[in-house]
Every structure is written in C-alpha cells, then in structure tokens.
Amino acid sequence: MKWIRRNPEVVFIPLLYVALYIAQRTGFFNNYIMQIVMLACINICMTLSLNLVNGITGQSSIGHAGFMSVGAYTSALITTIMLDVSCMSPFMQLVIFLLATVFGGVCAAICGYLVGMPTLRLRGDYLAIVTLGFGEVIRSIIRIADVVGGARGLTGIPKLASLFWIFAFVILTIYACRNFIDSSYGRACMAIRDNEIAADTMGINISRYKIIAFVLSAFIAGVSGSMYAHMIRYLHPDVFSYAKSTDFLVYLYAGGVGSISGSVIGATILTVLPEMLRAIANWRLVIYGILLVLIILFRQEGIFGGKEFAFLKMKTGGIQNIGFFKFRRKLKKSPETSAQEEVIQ
Amino acid sequence: MKRILCLMLTLCFVLAVGCAPAQPSSPAAPAAPAAPGAPEAPASSKVIPDEIKLGLMSTISGGQAIDGKNMTDAITLVSEELEALGGLDVDGKKVKISWVIEDTEAKPEIAVNAVQKLIEQDKVLAIVGPNNSGETIASGEISQAAKVPQITNTGTNIKVTQVGDYIFRACIIDPFQGIVVAKFAYDNLKITKAAILYDNADTYSSGLSESFKNAYEALGGTIVANEAYSGQDVKDFSAQLTIIKNANPEAIFYPSHIENIPLQLQQTRGMGITATLLGCDSWDYAALPDLVGRDVLEGAYYVTGFSPDADSAKDFVKKFNDRFGYRPSFCSAMAYEAAHIVLNAIQRAETIDGPGVRDAMAATDMDLPSGHVKFDEFRNPVKSGTVLQVRDGVAQYVTSIEPD
Missing domain, CATH: 3.40.50.2300 (Response regulator)
Structure with a gap:
C-alpha cells in the first residue's frame, strides 16, 4: 500500500487508459477525437525519439521522418503485401502486427546505424546534412518502388494499431527514454552534449555513445512509423517529407528540448491545437504560426522549460521536478550531486 | 524501478486480454448500428429533415x-x-x-x-x-x-x-485522359515523335504519363524522351528539357499540376524548343495564358472534361x-x-x-x-474528352473524343 502511495502512476496510468477506453466505447469521444488522441501519441513517440538525439546527445537530426517512413513501409509491406492478414484470426493478426512493428523498428535502426556510423565519428553538424539527405533518398526510393505503390501511395493497410497498443507504446517509450537518460549511457550522452572535449578526456567513447543514442532513436522512430501506418491506413512518400521532420523539431523545441515531459506536452499541444483551430477556417494555420512564434519569443526554453513531471522520478536531465504526484528526492544530497545540479541550472 | 514496470505491464496486459480483441472492430462499430438502424425505421415513408x-x-x-x-x-x-x-x-x-x-x-x-x-x-x-x-x-x-x-x-x-x-x-479518369491526348496527337495532329515531362512524385502526373505513353506507343507513335522530376518544389527543369530538346520531339506532353506548368512552358520556349505543347485537365485554368505569357501558350492543345464554349x-x-x-x-x-x-x-x-x-x-x-x-x-x-486549343489567349473548342 505504502509502495503504491509512493508510486501512484502505477494506478493512474492504467486509469488514464481505462478512461480513454470508456470514452471511446460510450461514444463520448468520437472517432475524430480518438484519431487526434492516437496521432498525438505517435507524435509524442517521434518527439521523444528526436529528443534522444537533439536534446540529450546534442546532435542534430533534421530528417527524422525518413526513419519513420522506413518503419512504416517495411511493416506495412509485411502486413499488407506479403501476408494477407485480413483472413486470419484476430490473435494471429495481432502477433503479425507486433512482429512487423518490431521488424520495422529494427530496419529503421539498421538504417540509423548505417547513416550514423560514418557521420557521428565526426564533430560538428554533419549529421544534420546526412539525415536530411537520408530522408530525401528514402522518399525518392519509395516513389519508384512499385511494390509499395510508388508515387501512388500504399492503400489498404489493415487497421491493426488500436488505442491500446498505441497507448502502451507511448508509455513504454516514455519509460525507455527515462531509463536510458538515467542510466550511465544517458549520462555519458549528456556529458557529450555539454562538452565533447571534456567528455572525451573523462574517457567516454564519444562516437560509440552517439551511435547508441542515434540507433535507439531510429528504432523508436521506426516503431512509431509502423503505428502510424496501421492507424492512418494509407501511406504516401510525400507524407514523410522534410516538412514532417520539421514538425517534430517544432514539437520538441516548443515543448522544451532535453526534457521528456516537455516532448510529451509539446507534441500533444501542437497536435491538438491545429485541430481545435478548425473553427476559424482560413486563419487556422496563420494563428498556429503566430502561436509558435510567441512561444519561442517568450519562452525560449519551451513550454515546459526543461522541467520534468515528478512521476517520472528523473535523477538526471530535468532541471526540476514539478506537478503530478509530488516526488521527494530520496537521493543522498552528496556534494557532487548538488554541484551537478548547480551546473545544470 | 523494475517493480514499477513489471506491475504496470501486468496491469496493462490484463486490460489487453479484456479489451484488445474487441478493439479492431470498434472504429466501425459506432457507424454500423447507426447506418442500418436508420433506414429500417422510416422504411415506409421518407423522413425529410429541415x-x-x-x-x-x-x-x-x-x-x-x-x-x-x-x-x-x-x-x-x-x-x-x-x-x-x-x-x-x-x-x-x-x-x-x-x-x-x-x-x-x-x-x-x-x-x-x-x-x-x-x-x-x-x-x-x-x-x-x-x-x-x-x-x-x-x-x-x-x-x-x-x-x-x-x-x-x-x-x-x-x-x-x-x-x-x-x-x-x-x-x-487518368487513363482515359492519357488515351485522348495520345489519340489526338497521333490521329488529328499526325505527330509521331513525342516527349513527356512529368512529376514522378505525384500520383496524378505519373499516372497520366504512363497512360499516355502506353496509348501513344500502341497507336504507333514513339516516345523519344520520357523525363521525370521529383516533387512540386522543383522550379528548374533545364536538365530534363535539354534531354528533350536533343531528342527533337514534335510535341511535348506536360501532365503536371497547375503550379508547375507556367515555369515548365516558359523554360521550354526559353530553350528554343518549338514543339507543339500538349496538356491535361490541370491546364484548364482561365488565367493560365496570362501566367505563362500569351505568346508562349499560343497554339497549345489540352484535353479536359469540360468545355466552357459548349x-x-x-x-x-x-x-x-x-x-x-x-x-x-x-x-x-x-x-x-x-x-x-x-x-x-x-x-x-x-x-x-x-x-x-x-x-x-x-x-x-x-x-x-x-x-x-x-x-x-x-x-x-x-x-467524352474535350480538346481545346489556346488561340489569342483564350481556350477554344477543337474536338471531342469519345470513350470506346
């Protein structure tokens, strides 16, 4: 009991899912709202994945939609073209969907490794150019690949990504990112971000940690892509254009770069906002743009300003834990940790 | 840490067992009962809403x-x-x-x-x-x-x-449009060598170019150059047009969205290519002659499903x-x-x-x-498909080509 009181998220996260599920079932949230909820979840995962590279490791990936498209197309290739899932039992469908999703993630991770290996050994902004190029190359390949529909796009993807799987995937991603950041790997990555030379001097294998973060990020992007494909049920190469990558960058920087909670909040708000603005028709995207400018002008550190929700119990990374189930740090306030905190601040 | 994750996962999986199998059918579920339910009740008399x-x-x-x-x-x-x-x-x-x-x-x-x-x-x-x-x-x-x-x-x-x-x-539909352009070029204009400039990133453009190519070759014509560019952002077509110019076609077909047409046509004429210009239904935009330049567009043909002169x-x-x-x-x-x-x-x-x-x-x-x-x-x-020709900056009716 005491343990649950200290960790209320164990109850609250499943409750959130149950609430969403009931809202969906009773029709309180119609398909349109559910679609936005699920799209927001996928955007959260993409933003978290980008946060690992841009926020934690301090590299810049500006073609993340490329990895998403790899995951989306490979998984859809399996479920739609190679195997006809529609005539299988729901259980088999689910198994194939999950395997295809993991396979999509692995393919994206392999691409991430191939792209990251040569470039992450270098210091500087080479990764930005290479990821940008990678995104465009993938898009051009998909356009001419007739097996996945080419420029016509891929239709008839079965709707396998239900609210449950997307929700579970978001929670898993949040905790995977939290654990990664709190682990020695994450600390090494943050050291690289803050000062590459100092990190090198301390004996951190810089390119290795950069590649680990980048490959993990690509894997998450690939899995998000698969979820996206099986939710929207239509893929078109131009969906994963440079503009899509920019969207994720905007979510990340508007939410608060380097923070998990910031990524979550940024992606959620900026996915829901354009849909809420549908009421003002023609001025929709104008207002959206103005709001973005205002956020960046008056809150350079992002909506969340690098803070973290307390329930994540971040030991490192976040500047400050706020809101949601007060978390008292159980760390021994050793001189090093308080010094570290001051440095971060 | 592990305990939290374990407990959370077990909770989630318990829920999954309960909920997941019903999930895939749920998006259709709210719509399904509403749709067949409605016609059953007022089957005899038509209910007209305000x-x-x-x-x-x-x-x-x-x-x-x-x-x-x-x-x-x-x-x-x-x-x-x-x-x-x-x-x-x-x-x-x-x-x-x-x-x-x-x-x-x-x-x-x-x-x-x-x-x-x-x-x-x-x-x-x-x-x-x-x-x-x-x-x-x-x-x-x-x-x-x-x-x-x-x-x-x-x-x-x-x-x-x-x-x-x-x-x-x-x-x-695209295949029919492509066939109409091909038929018109081969039968009416007696053109045997044609080139295509299309956008391979676009469904519309690549679909049209394909159907034109197939129909034109089936009729006996030759496609001397089939050049592609990628995406609406491309503004410079000189690489493709140089190849087209060297192939020396009698007509060039431009199956692109309206946004790209003015630049393509201007650059074509700018390179000194004098071939007949052929277009598709996206060209059917009244301001096109002014956007492109009347002298550039003069004499161009395009096919559409609608003639304002009819x-x-x-x-x-x-x-x-x-x-x-x-x-x-x-x-x-x-x-x-x-x-x-x-x-x-x-x-x-x-x-x-x-x-x-x-x-x-x-x-x-x-x-x-x-x-x-x-x-x-x-x-x-x-x-039927309608072929129009631009004369003095206005598209005028030339002929109609029936579906077979």
Whole structure:
C-alpha cells in the first residue's frame, strides 16, 4: 500500500487508459477525437525519439521522418503485401502486427546505424546534412518502388494499431527514454552534449555513445512509423517529407528540448491545437504560426522549460521536478550531486 | 524501478486480454448500428429533415491552393443558388443545405482528420472533394467504412473509386485522359515523335504519363524522351528539357499540376524548343495564358472534361464569371457538378441517409454543364474528352473524343 502511495502512476496510468477506453466505447469521444488522441501519441513517440538525439546527445537530426517512413513501409509491406492478414484470426493478426512493428523498428535502426556510423565519428553538424539527405533518398526510393505503390501511395493497410497498443507504446517509450537518460549511457550522452572535449578526456567513447543514442532513436522512430501506418491506413512518400521532420523539431523545441515531459506536452499541444483551430477556417494555420512564434519569443526554453513531471522520478536531465504526484528526492544530497545540479541550472 | 514496470505491464496486459480483441472492430462499430438502424425505421415513408449538412474538403492552404479556391468558389455559387430558391426542394419541402468546409492542406493525413471531423463531429450526409487523388484515396477509406457517399471533383486516378462503392468522381479518369491526348496527337495532329515531362512524385502526373505513353506507343507513335522530376518544389527543369530538346520531339506532353506548368512552358520556349505543347485537365485554368505569357501558350492543345464554349455550359459559365470575375476552371466546373450530383441524389433518394443517397447517386442521369452525366458500374462518369486549343489567349473548342 505504502509502495503504491509512493508510486501512484502505477494506478493512474492504467486509469488514464481505462478512461480513454470508456470514452471511446460510450461514444463520448468520437472517432475524430480518438484519431487526434492516437496521432498525438505517435507524435509524442517521434518527439521523444528526436529528443534522444537533439536534446540529450546534442546532435542534430533534421530528417527524422525518413526513419519513420522506413518503419512504416517495411511493416506495412509485411502486413499488407506479403501476408494477407485480413483472413486470419484476430490473435494471429495481432502477433503479425507486433512482429512487423518490431521488424520495422529494427530496419529503421539498421538504417540509423548505417547513416550514423560514418557521420557521428565526426564533430560538428554533419549529421544534420546526412539525415536530411537520408530522408530525401528514402522518399525518392519509395516513389519508384512499385511494390509499395510508388508515387501512388500504399492503400489498404489493415487497421491493426488500436488505442491500446498505441497507448502502451507511448508509455513504454516514455519509460525507455527515462531509463536510458538515467542510466550511465544517458549520462555519458549528456556529458557529450555539454562538452565533447571534456567528455572525451573523462574517457567516454564519444562516437560509440552517439551511435547508441542515434540507433535507439531510429528504432523508436521506426516503431512509431509502423503505428502510424496501421492507424492512418494509407501511406504516401510525400507524407514523410522534410516538412514532417520539421514538425517534430517544432514539437520538441516548443515543448522544451532535453526534457521528456516537455516532448510529451509539446507534441500533444501542437497536435491538438491545429485541430481545435478548425473553427476559424482560413486563419487556422496563420494563428498556429503566430502561436509558435510567441512561444519561442517568450519562452525560449519551451513550454515546459526543461522541467520534468515528478512521476517520472528523473535523477538526471530535468532541471526540476514539478506537478503530478509530488516526488521527494530520496537521493543522498552528496556534494557532487548538488554541484551537478548547480551546473545544470 | 523494475517493480514499477513489471506491475504496470501486468496491469496493462490484463486490460489487453479484456479489451484488445474487441478493439479492431470498434472504429466501425459506432457507424454500423447507426447506418442500418436508420433506414429500417422510416422504411415506409421518407423522413425529410429541415436541414441537411454537406461536407466540402478542399485544399485551402498548401501546395494546391489555387484548386482549393476554384473549388470553394464553385460551392459558394451552388449555395447561393440554393439560397435564392429558399432551399433544396425535396418532395415539395424546402430543405436548408449548409456546407461545412474543411482544409486538407493537400496532405493525406490532414485529409483523414478532416473527413473524420466531417463524419463524426458534423455528421454530414455526403462529402464533396477533396480535389486530388491521393487525399481522396486516404479519406475514402473512412467514408466508405462510415457509409457516407463521397464524390471527388478532380481525383482522376483510376484507384480512387476502387476504394469502395461509396466513392464517386465527377471527372474523367487518368487513363482515359492519357488515351485522348495520345489519340489526338497521333490521329488529328499526325505527330509521331513525342516527349513527356512529368512529376514522378505525384500520383496524378505519373499516372497520366504512363497512360499516355502506353496509348501513344500502341497507336504507333514513339516516345523519344520520357523525363521525370521529383516533387512540386522543383522550379528548374533545364536538365530534363535539354534531354528533350536533343531528342527533337514534335510535341511535348506536360501532365503536371497547375503550379508547375507556367515555369515548365516558359523554360521550354526559353530553350528554343518549338514543339507543339500538349496538356491535361490541370491546364484548364482561365488565367493560365496570362501566367505563362500569351505568346508562349499560343497554339497549345489540352484535353479536359469540360468545355466552357459548349451550349450546356453557357449558363453556368456566365453565372460563375459574373459572381467571381473569372471563367470557371475544370476544377470549379467539376466541383459544381459534384455538388449538383449530390443535391440531385438527395431529391431522388428513397431515404435521406448514406446508403439511400449512395444508391440515388449511382443512378444519376442528369444534364450538367459538361453534358449528360451517367455513372458506369465503377462510379466513373461516362463522358467524352474535350480538346481545346489556346488561340489569342483564350481556350477554344477543337474536338471531342469519345470513350470506346
């Protein structure tokens, strides 16, 4: 009991899912709202994945939609073209969907490794150019690949990504990112971000940690892509254009770069906002743009300003834990940790 | 840490066992009972509501904003016509028709959001648009599942109506357009060497170039150069045009969206290529001669599904021109026709709901600006292709080519 009181998220996260599920079932949230909820979840995962590279490791990936498209197309290739899932039992469908999703993630991770290996050994902004190029190359390949529909796009993807799987995937991603950041790997990555030379001097294998973060990020992007494909049920190469990558960058920087909670909040708000603005028709995207400018002008550190929700119990990374189930740090306030905190601040 | 994750996962999996199997069917579930439930109750007498909501999906912002404006204007004209009449006359009762307009930004995922909103939030009876094939395919899956009839004005790709039996189109299809251009070039213009400049990133453009190529080669012509560029952002076509120039074709076919046409044509003439210019229905935009330059466009031919000079179109063209100050494009004309096909179907429908209107739409048999319209079994209109030539900056009727 005491343990649950200290960790209320164990109850609250499943409750959130149950609430969403009931809202969906009773029709309180119609398909349109559910679609936005699920799209927001996928955007959260993409933003978290980008946060690992841009926020934690301090590299810049500006073609993340490329990895998403790899995951989306490979998984859809399996479920739609190679195997006809529609005539299988729901259980088999689910198994194939999950395997295809993991396979999509692995393919994206392999691409991430191939792209990251040569470039992450270098210091500087080479990764930005290479990821940008990678995104465009993938898009051009998909356009001419007739097996996945080419420029016509891929239709008839079965709707396998239900609210449950997307929700579970978001929670898993949040905790995977939290654990990664709190682990020695994450600390090494943050050291690289803050000062590459100092990190090198301390004996951190810089390119290795950069590649680990980048490959993990690509894997998450690939899995998000698969979820996206099986939710929207239509893929078109131009969906994963440079503009899509920019969207994720905007979510990340508007939410608060380097923070998990910031990524979550940024992606959620900026996915829901354009849909809420549908009421003002023609001025929709104008207002959206103005709001973005205002956020960046008056809150350079992002909506969340690098803070973290307390329930994540971040030991490192976040500047400050706020809101949601007060978390008292159980760390021994050793001189090093308080010094570290001051440095971060 | 591990305990938290373990407990959370077990909780989630317990929930999964309970909920997951029912999940995949749930998106269709809210729609399914509503749709068959409605026609059963009023089976004997037709229930006519006071107000009917129709949806319009159009590219108000984004890469094809010109088409979006043309389309929205056409719908404005339709609703003003209806207002003047005091509403749509359904079995003697005046029904108010209101349009809900949604932007698709020319992106399939936004189109999916928009169609969900129209169906779930606004509960529209039928949807007109969107104006391009990719978005219509993406959104069509949703309207098909929800049994809401959808009619695209200019989604010419063959795959559009293959999505399902609730998806219609008002225009001619890409393969047929390509065949008309090929036939016209080979039979009427006696051209045996042609080149193509197309966008391989675009469904419309690549589909048209393919059907033109196949038809033209089947007739006995040769494609001397088949050059592609990638995406709407390409503004410099000199690499492709140099190859085309060296191949020395007698005619060049440009199956691209309207945004790219002016630059392509100007650059073609700028390089000193004198071949005949051939176009497709996207060229049907009244301001094109002024955008491109009248001297550049002089003598160019294009095929479309609508001729503003035809007797049946005169009335519509005049009304449209008086209201908005420009001649209606193919896109406007098709949006106007799509709206009228839906309105006409509502008047004839046995029940005012998705399935009822769909059945009435499939049985459409009416006169519209482009001529008499009927649907074939694949919900494509049976229409002839019209060839126009630009003379003195105005597109003039040359000939009609019938479907075989």
